[in-house]
Amino acid sequence: MVSSVRNRTILTLFTSADAVQCHRVRMVLAAKGVVYDRVVVHPDKLPEDLHDLNPYGTLPTLVDRDLVLHDTAVICEYLDERYPHPPLMPIDPLSRARLRLAMVCIEHDWLPLIETIGQGGRKADTARKHLREQLLAARPLFKAAKFFLNPELSLADCLVVPVIWRLQALGVKLGREGKVITDYGERIFHSQGFARSLSDEERLMVE
The missing domain is CATH 3.40.30.10 (Glutaredoxin)
Structure with a gap:
């Protein structure tokens, strides 16, 4: 093969x-x-x-x-x-660096918590709490532009959106405080591109 x-x-x-x-x-x-x-x-x-x-x-x-x-x-x-079109990173170096740093922080801070939640047990509840806190602390980043820190869809959104999509399955509720985050997610969830990205298992994560 x-x-x-x-x-x-x-x-x-x-x-x-x-x-x-x-x-x-x-x-x-x-x-x-x-x-x-x-x-x-x-x-x-x-x-x-x-x-x-x-x-x-x-x-x-x-x-x-x-x-x-x-x-x-x-x-x-x-x-x-x-595949340069459409571009998924801004042209200027400063904006590109900001998005890259944001992605590194998400990989180090959010993804390990998601993995811990998936393992279940006592640590999962603590991880849920911490993930919720970190997401809410990131609200200014969702308010900064139409997409995550950028006026157009970027590579950062391609990391953030899968996290937001999984919150219901993970048992993480953002409530009213997180409306700007859930609204951001909903805008992208209804796009054809996002639908194409989903596996059958991922489609079942949201009721």
């Missing part, structure tokens, strides 16, 4: 059905309108062919002919440059 995947002209994305980082890449592909092969695999049962392509055995993994990428941020940046 490895050679057949590499020899194809179409992109191949190895993705889990419900992980935020995998959804993030699917958001970028949907925003770009890129046709690709979506190979859904279980994180605990990775096929040997994927290990041959990616020695770290991580998801998501993107294959574009002879190129194999497995870091989520690198994949997203590559897709934005490989």
Whole structure:
């Protein structure tokens, strides 16, 4: 399978059905309108062919002919440059740096809490509380522009929106205080691009 995947002209994305980082890449592909092969695999049962392509055995993994990428941020940046229209990063260096820093903070602060919630147990309740607090503390970032820190959809939105989509399933309620965040999410949830990014499992996360 490895050679057949590499020899194809179409992109191949190895993705889990419900992980935020995998959804993030699917958001970028949907925003770009890129046709690709979506190979859904279980994180605990990775096929040997994927290990041959990616020695770290991580998801998501993107294959574009002879190129194999497995870091989520690198994949997203590559897709934005490989398919420049529509651009998903602002032109000026300052704005780009701000968005990149925001994404790094989300990866370090929000995503570990989501993982802890998913594991259940006593720590999950504490993680829910902390995630809610961090989201509410970020309200000014949602008010700064039409999208997340930017007047147009960006790579940062492709990370933020999958988090917002999962809040109901995670048991995190923002209430009135978080209306600016939920309104932001709803604007994007109803777009065709977002619908294309969802897996069957992710569609069931929201009633």
